[in-house]
Amino acid sequence: MALFTELKSYQALQAHFEQVKNVHMRDLFAQDADRFNKFSAKACGIELDYSKNRITDETKSLLLDLAREAKVEEKRDGMFNGARINTSEDRAVLHTALRNKSDKEVLVDGKDVMPEVRATLAKMKTFVEEVHNGVRKGYTGKKFTDVLAIGIGGSFLGPKIMTEALKPYKVEGLNVHFVANVDGAHIHDVLAKLPIETTLVLMSSKSFGTQETLKNTLTTKEWFLNNGGTFEDIAKHFMCVSSNIKAATEFGMDEDNIFPMWDWVGGRYSLWSAIGLPIALALGFDNFEELLNGAYDMDQHFLNAPLEENLPALLGVLGVWYINFFGAQSHVLLPYDHYLRGFPAYVQQLDMESNGKSATPTGDYLDYATGPVIWGGEGTNGQHAFHQLIHQGTVLIPADFIMPLHSQHEMTNHHAMLASNCFGQTQALMQGKTVEQVKAEFAGKGLTDAEIEKVAPQKVFEGNKPSNTILMDKLTPRALGQLIAMYEHKVFVQGIIWGINSFDQWGVELGKVLGNDVLAKLEDSSIELNGDSSTNALIERFRNRNA
Ligand SMILES: O=P(O)(O)OC[C@H]1O[C@H](O)[C@H](O)[C@@H](O)[C@@H]1O
Numbered sequence: 001m002a003l004f005t006e007l008k009s010y011q012a013l014q015a016h017f018e019q020v021k022n023v024h025m026r027d028l029f030a031q032d033a034d035r036f037n038k039f040s041a042k043a044c045g046i047e048l049d050y051s052k053n054r055i056t057d058e059t060k061s062l063l064l065d066l067a068r069e070a071k072v073e074e075k076r077d078g079m080f081n082g083a084r085i086n087t088s089e090d091r092a093v094l095h096t097a098l099r100n101k102s103d104k105e106v107l108v109d110g111k112d113v114m115p116e117v118r119a120t121l122a123k124m125k126t127f128v129e130e131v132h133n134g135v136r137k138g139y140t141g142k143k144f145t146d147v148l149a150i151g152i153g154g155s156f157l158g159p160k161i162m163t164e165a166l167k168p169y170k171v172e173g174l175n176v177h178f179v180a181n182v183d184g185a186h187i188h189d190v191l192a193k194l195p196i197e198t199t200l201v202l203m204s205s206k207s208f209g210t211q212e213t214l215k216n217t218l219t220t221k222e223w224f225l226n227n228g229g230t231f232e233d234i235a236k237h238f239m240c241v242s243s244n245i246k247a248a249t250e251f252g253m254d255e256d257n258i259f260p261m262w263d264w265v266g267g268r269y270s271l272w273s274a275i276g277l278p279i280a281l282a283l284g285f286d287n288f289e290e291l292l293n294g295a296y297d298m299d300q301h302f303l304n305a306p307l308e309e310n311l312p313a314l315l316g317v318l319g320v321w322y323i324n325f326f327g328a329q330s331h332v333l334l335p336y337d338h339y340l341r342g343f344p345a346y347v348q349q350l351d352m353e354s355n356g357k358s359a360t361p362t363g364d365y366l367d368y369a370t371g372p373v374i375w376g377g378e379g380t381n382g383q384h385a386f387h388q389l390i391h392q393g394t395v396l397i398p399a400d401f402i403m404p405l406h407s408q409h410e411m412t413n414h415h416a417m418l419a420s421n422c423f424g425q426t427q428a429l430m431q432g433k434t435v436e437q438v439k440a441e442f443a444g445k446g447l448t449d450a451e452i453e454k455v456a457p458q459k460v461f462e463g464n465k466p467s468n469t470i471l472m473d474k475l476t477p478r479a480l481g482q483l484i485a486m487y488e489h490k491v492f493v494q495g496i497i498w499g500i501n502s503f504d505q506w507g508v509e510l511g512k513v514l515g516n517d518v519l520a521k522l523e524d525s526s527i528e529l530n531g532d533s534s535t536n537a538l539i540e541r542f543r544n545r546n547a
Pocket residue numbers: 152153154155204205206207208209210213266267268353505508509
């Protein structure tokens with residue numbers, strides 16, 4: 001397989017880049033009154049304005065050639081149809097089957113996975129309703145008031161961040177709490193405020209082997225047993241979601257209390273599976289279904305829209321343009337919506353765990369950049385903090401501004417103010433401020449020419465900083481489903497162009513293995529320290545911390 005940089009379209013893009021790299025977007029807008037219409041697209045309920053990017057018609061067409069030459073469309077179809085595209089783990093990648101609302105079968109090794117998917121959704125629905133209407137009760141016969149969701153990585157970020165994002169849809173009377181970190185401070189603080197008799201514990205671990213999750217669950221079990229619960233009561237209070245049913249039952253989980261998932265669902269793509277139970281418990285099953293419906297809308301768009309209007313494809317190739325041609329190393333996500341404040345952290349795992357790769361599935365090392373550092377934060381707060389670097393720093397940081405047109409609350413004028421900041425920032429980043437404009441501002445202020453010369457460059461904004469603006473009518477469960485799926489598919493498009501496997505995560509796995517090795521040495525000082533001098537010394541410090 002040809003590496004990305006060996007593709008014909010890559011070479012054409014490189015030549016084109018040399019011609020357009022210094023073109024200013026101010027001029028592109030001035031030359032073409034139709035630029036917004038030309039470079040915006042709408043699908044499902046999402047509108048993408050990508051006109052504030054450093055592109056011309058030719059750039060767009062060459063970037064889409066690149067996507068076509070890399071076979072994005074064929075590989076997209078392969079993913080949806082159950083091809084084993086996660087080659088290092090020999091797995092299909094089928095998070096899209098979890099929200100498949102059609103009656104089409106989805107085959108893995110000739111077997112349709114849809115009956116199991118539907119059966120699990122039905123089990124989830126019954127469970128959620130039974131918790132909500134009090135059919136399921138705690139060991140003293142009281143209705144559940146709290147859910148403690150324990151999990152980490154993909155078994156935490158999606159459920160937590162989406163529950164937070166959809167707070168206005170929360171059902172009354174049930175509070176969902178999340179614990180991920182193995183730092184005892186977190187579980188300690190959360191358990192301290194939970195009522196034992198009415199707390200349901202939901203452990204989520206695809207592998208059922210993640211240290212943090214197992215430890216937090218054991219601590220919760222101890223808390224339960226030490227404060228009035230008995231072994232017989234555990235089945236009423238402890239549930240889990242896992243693809244490793246054997247390990248879950250060995251751990252003591254009642255088989256009826258295990259919600260299955262499958263090896264063809266990656267952790268960071270799993271909120272659509274039973275891993276999404278905390279969302280369904282917090283918001284009601286109908287809202288969870290709406291989230292799935294939204295993702296299905298975007299799946300259909302991704303599958304059927306021509307690349308020219310295909311939101312994930314457009315976002316994907318624009319990212320490649322900045323990373324591989326302009327040398328951008330990060331990408332900032334700026335949700336102008338308080339409830340979406342966690343979204344950058346969600347996409348951070350999705351993107352960086354998927355595309356942080358340095359070799360192809362056929363064994364070639366890459367000599368080009370892959371996934372960017374994803375970061376960000378809630379607008380407008382960032383404007384008073386880190387936006388400075390985006391405006392005037394020397395590194396290029398492409399940005400996604402995300403903005404619902406309607407707020408969740410009717411607070412006079414707040415929303416117009418929020419929107420004005422969002423749109424105003426994209427404009428400022430694009431236009432910048434020229435030295436002439438800065439000098440004109442000094443006129444009549446009594447400064448000498450020498451003083452002006454010295455200060456002016458510090459007040460100049462080069463502008464020409466790219467951004468996408470992603471609008472939706474309102475942050476409903478359906479719109480959120482569309483938004484998440486759009487980013488999932490963007491990451492997919494980029495992974496295909498770079499020729500990498502976006503669905504394994506061996507780097508993170510290494511951390512898990514080394515963590516367990518060091519833990520054994522911390523807990524047993526008779527184990528010989530055979531590592532490097534730094535790690536040995538750190539372990540010694542910990543072993544002797546009471547000396
Ligand atoms: O769900 P689990 O098996 O406990 O895994 C939780 C997390 O563990 C790892 O760190 C993986 O890299 C993540 O993708 C995964 O979501």
